[in-house]
Amino acid sequence: MRNRSPTQPELDEGIQTVFFQIANGNARQSCSVKTKFPTQQQASRYLRQNWNKIEKMARDCLANGTIEDGQIKLVML
Incomplete structure (x- = not known):
C-alpha cells in the first residue's frame, strides 16, 4: 500500500x-x-x-480596547 500525500482540501x-x-x-x-x-x-x-451576536461581541471588544496586533480576535470553540 502506497502512502499518499493529503489533498489541499484535507490540509x-x-x-x-x-x-x-x-x-x-x-x-x-x-x-x-x-x-x-x-x-x-x-x-x-x-x-x-450568527452575524448579530458576533458583531456585538466585536463592537464590545472595540469599546473596551481589547485589540491584539491591530485586530479584534474572537474565539468560538
Whole structure:
C-alpha cells in the first residue's frame, strides 16, 4: 500500500478562522473569528448565521480596547 500525500482540501480542514471588518467611524476595524468547524465554508456559514451576536461581541471588544496586533480576535470553540 502506497502512502499518499493529503489533498489541499484535507490540509485546509481543522479549526477555521474567518476574517471580517466592522465600521469604526470613518475607518474599518479588522476582526477574526476562530471557529470549531472543519471547513472554511462551514465557518463562513456560521459567521453569516450568527452575524448579530458576533458583531456585538466585536463592537464590545472595540469599546473596551481589547485589540491584539491591530485586530479584534474572537474565539468560538
